[in-house]
Amino acid sequence: MAKVPRSPPRSKPLLGHDNGQLQSSPIRKRNRAQPQLLFDPMPDRVEPALAALKAKAPAGNFGWEIKWDGYRLAVHIEPKGVRLLTRGGYNWVDRFPAIAEAARELGPATMILDGEAVMLDEQGRSGFNLLQASLGADGRKSGNLTSPAILYAFDILYLDGHDLRGLDYQERRHLLEDALAGHEGAIRLSEEVDxxxxxxxxxxxxxxVEGIVGKNRDSKYRSGRTGDWVKLKCVSSEGFMIVGYEPSNGAHGGFASLLLAAYKGNDLIYVGSVGTGFKESQTxxxxxxxxxxxxxRRQPPVPYSGKHQxxxxQPTLIAEVxxxxxxxxxxxxxxxxxxxxxxxxxxxxxxxxxxDDEGA
Incomplete structure (x- = not known):
């Protein structure tokens, strides 16, 4: 005969009282749908750590991985939902639905992941132009733009009530690997290469591949370009301000080339033009x-001594070149x-x- 389950025992009396003994309330199981008690408040936003460009690998205790070519994102998995924050602080959760769904599957843990949203080619290489194509013509067409991009996570800044930025990178790396163990979907681990x-x-x-990134295993997480993270590139790729264009003589009404500028101090200076890499729809x-x-205005936005028309x-658009x-x-x-x-x-x-020919 099957045993009848016993009723849970009542708590033992703790204190005496004039009208009898007081008892503690019965212990109830935690509702997992409720948010966990946070020991450290979750940062609303963290300025990202940036890699300094170097000509050769520095000495020290560095871990190395592939440099991904896409959009930097901070994945916030919070009690109220998921946010995908760009470097500018904008929430792109609607633009990267696959990454957002993968983030929800990592819950109910609360965490902040640092990574790069990318599109891969058939050889598994990331490409900025592929990511842009997945979002439309440079991501600027009207309508609800979404991309099937995936995210390679390379750091974890917060986990279940604990701010991890004060830990060494090698300790954060162990926690990141554990948090992503068994997950091979739209959020993946950016693996270190020994x-x-x-x-x-x-x-x-x-x-x-564009290059590699090294991270000092003994460093805390510090926002900005501190030297804790470095990058070595096969081919340089940087952002330049578009300050003009040379009109095209063709029938399509595009342009022949874009004139580019970089900052020197507080001033923009002309650094040349680019006329390759465009598709007709882009032009x-x-x-x-x-x-x-x-x-x-009468004077151009940068000093220019060229002979072309x-x-x-206005210095507004930034081209990746x-x-x-x-x-x-x-x-x-x-x-x-x-x-x-x-x-x-x-x-x-x-x-x-x-x-300094490495730039900033």
Whole structure:
């Protein structure tokens, strides 16, 4: 005969009282749907740590991984829901539904993941132009734009009531690996590669990857470009301000090239033009955008001594441009257009430093 389940025992009396003994309330199981008690308040937003560009790997205790080419995102998994924050602080949860759904599946734990939203080609390589194409023509068409992009997570800043930014990177890395164990969907672990960085960079360049990133395993999480994180690139790719365009003689009404500028101190200076890497649909879309930003002053926005006809523009649009090197007169060598950065992405415009060809 099956045993009859016993009723849960009542709590033992704790204190005496004039009218009898007082008893504690029965212990109830926690409702997992309720938010957990937070020991450290979850930051509303964290400015990201940025990698400093280096010509060679620095000495020290660094871990190395592939450099992903996409949009930097902070994934906030919170008691009230999920947010995907860009560098500019905009919530792009509607633009990356696959990443958002994968984040919900990581709950009910609360956490903040730091990573890169990317689109991969058939060889598994990320490409900024692929990501832009997934969002439409440079992500600027009207309508509800969504992308099937995935996220490679490379750091964890907060976990279940604990702010992890004060921990060493190697400790955060262990917690990140544990949090993502068994998850191979739209949020994936950006794996460390156990190899000499020089050999790893050579291999990455041979495979057509943009470069590698190294992180000091003994460093805390510090926002900005502190030197704790470094990047080594096969081909340089940076953001430059579009300050004008050369009209096209073709019948399609696009443009021949874009004139680019970088910052030197507080001033914009001309660093050359880019006329390759465009698709016809991009040139037409860009031309419409640029014609709304015509420069109406007599002097151009940057000093210019060229002989070409130029339509000058308000310095507003930021182009991501790939290039091989700098010429002796400070111009981009072999530039190719990759796409437009967005205001919400808070993209950096390249800054030239005296005596420093690595930029900022």
């Amino acid at each position: 190899a000499d960085p020089s050999a790893l960079l050579e291999h990455a360049c041979r495979l057509g 037409l879309q860009l031309r419409k955008m640029m014609d709304k930003l015509l420069w109406k 130029v339509i000058w523009l 790939e290039f091989r090197a700098w010429t002796t007169d400070g111009k981009l060598r072999h530039p190719a257009y990759k796409g437009l950065r967005e205001v919400q992405d808070n993209a950096d415009v390249y800054r030239i430093k005296d005596g």
